[in-house]
Amino acid sequence: MKKVYILSAVLAAFSLQAQFTVTVQAPADFKDQDAILYTLNGSKDIIVTKEHSKNNTWTFKYPNHYMGMMKVYFPGTNNTINFISENKNINIKLDIQNNKIKDVFYLDEANDLMSKQQEGSQKKELILPALTQIKEYYKDNTEFGKALNAEIGRLSGMSASIDAASHPFISYYNTNYNKFLGNSSDPSKKVNQDEVINFLDKSNDMLESSSLLRPVLVAYLNSGGNANVTGSVDKLLGRLKVETPRGQTVLSELIDIFDAYQMDEFKNKYLGLAKNLKCTITDRLASTLKSNSNVEMGAAFPDYKFQSPVNTTAKSLYGVKADKKVIVFWSSTCSHCESELPKLLEKYNELKSKNIQVIGLSLDVDHNSYAKKIAAFPWINDSELRGWNSTYVETYNIHATPTYFILDANNKIINKPEHVGDVLEYFKLK
Template identity: 25%
Template sequence: MLKKLLFIIVLISCTVQGQTYVKGTLNPAQNFSWVVLYQLKGAKQLYIKNVTIVNGEFSIDLPENTPKGMYRLMYSQQNGGFIDFIYNNENVTLKFNPENPFETVKFISSDENQLYHKYLIEFASKQQQLDSLQLAFFHLEDKKDRDKIDNLYEISYSAIRAFQTRFEKDSRGKLANNFIKSSNKYYNSTIIETPQEYLNSVKQHFFDFINFKDEELINSTFLSEKVTDYVFYLNGSEDAEVQFALYKNAVDEVMRKTQNVNLQNEILITLLNNFAQIENTVLIDFVIENFYNKLPEEVKNNKMVQEIQERVKLAVGKYAPEITWEEKGIIKKLLGLNTAENYILVFWSTGCSHCLVEIPKLYEFTKDKPTVSVLAFALENDDIEFKKLTLNFPKWTSILGLEKWQNTIARDYQIIATPTYFILDKDKKIIAKPNLFEDVKAFFEN
């Protein structure tokens, strides 16, 4: 009996020691009621567990054999409501202000996170100091002032290099070391004379310290975030053709840096999502045709790519989806019209008070414009009010869309509010998506 009891005690002891956890305190607690734990794996967030927040506190017991890596605590879907942390088989206890998580987080336990977070905060401060000196130098003309800034720059440069060396040494043997080494940033040892030379230097050396073969980085969002910074923040122009060339060259450069096909898949998905956010369908098509389609089938995420393409099917530059309706017994199609130089497609409803204000204004504005044709698609549950009100718009093509929000054409056009406007050219390509009637008016007047 005594042996049995000792065995149970030992077993419980081993189980307790093997169980790790993440505990957190939100201060102030506010009204956040849940937190979800994800593992960050490339461009994906893999769900692990969720728990409730009670009086601003939560505790998550991690499953056995939880792999090491980068994790995310999501407590709000909006406004950056998350905290990222390293897990490497140690308990993690943290405290933070949910309104400003990164700057306020304090890791009470976890050597990995204490070290890495201290590095990120202090390194950002030292970077800002060097960048400020470099920027100030560009605006100075007096030689004495320039020499003073030059000397300060050299002192700050030596400090940041010593700082980086110290943290790389202190983090040896830790998972944080992988991220610290690749977070390093190239700086010229002496101040750079012109802004263009500085920009060229930043772009040329951006990936100097980033190890694209590091499995720990591949299994996190680190590389995808660095690539996003490089493509979207270092390659900008107000000229559309120049912008396209900059983006194209940046994607080419990134793909040259990566040899791992799984990583290429993750990075390309990240880039496609970012191009979708700015509705750059030309770059989406370019990335898919020149890079994504050339990946091995076993690593592709075709479903996600299709979802991205679906999100931008109504972007400016895309052809409007087909609309078919019956008019006096004759079947007509949007893509078959050739009556105008421009078409205004407006989705509205007789039960929408805002529509009842804007639609008459739109009619008055367009009724005497021979080069503009209007298709007014009314989302209704029945045809009673539709028949009455459309008598006021005899020069328009009025189309009845029954089943309102569930109407197949409305769903195809992703209509979630009325009125919704699309302006098309003579080939039915979307050239503008105004928000209000005043925007429609401004488009044609300008």
């Protein structure tokens, strides 16, 4: 019993040591009161907790060890701030103008360093080549020449390595970003597929929380070429093993990548693999399976409770009664929506005469832009005004706008058109 007690005490002490807080301060005129803290798993944001403002300050307590990307989202004003955790207290101050974030001040050491590193990388990529050319026209002993040399030296030195012992996540992120994603323009520095596979297999848990996984996988697929996608994926999954958490996270990311790029053949192949797994399924893969099953042909389209609907008295999607429904996910800033929705508008009266209802769910963030657009659309419209943070993005597996679904009178999916022309053709209105 004594040994068990001592072990429990050690674990409790470690738990207390691992805990850190995230503190966000905003000016008194910032309207939002609620904020949500997220961690990251691959490319998917994971909700940790929600906090209410106390004197325009939000304090989140994170009880576990975590190194990686985090974000705080303000749902009332649709503001987001991104930052990192190195398992130490995080302190952020916001500058607000017209209820939007104008500037972010990182007051803790790790985020201040990461912010400067990111800024330096952008300047090095965009400004340093121009300054180097300008330097040829100024003598080093002039005031401007001295200042120019100083800035060139400063920008050149910004790629200096970070001490991994002091800042493990920043070191991990910079090292692997530069190796796998930062040398695309230099063929001599490109890594081969075996190096990528080894990295994905041997990397520690910071891979999932770093935001690097999805772009590294895209780069890996591109390196194998369009003619050998199956070979590349099978080689990768064979090494990682889909029974492992890492293998299932990668499998989930690949399914989403194929979905986003409309590579249906590969999406269906590896979605089938995921469905047939007999082992324990991770939460990450389970969420991908769920969002895909929600929108399979013949599935009951999940109900959605409207927020601020127009052109209807119905309280939810199921509350709209019609022989058929056309659901369209769109945005006022989407160029394809700009060209497609007017064609739907031209045939709207004919659709309505056949008791076919159109329901638009918008991924807008700006109320004025959204309001101007829907003024021309006589069908049912609704929006959470949260963009890609909208709840229906994951529920309905949305990867692009516009996305269409056609439902029958019982809200079952009977067609998934790719374009507005397919919608009109289905109803013989083209």
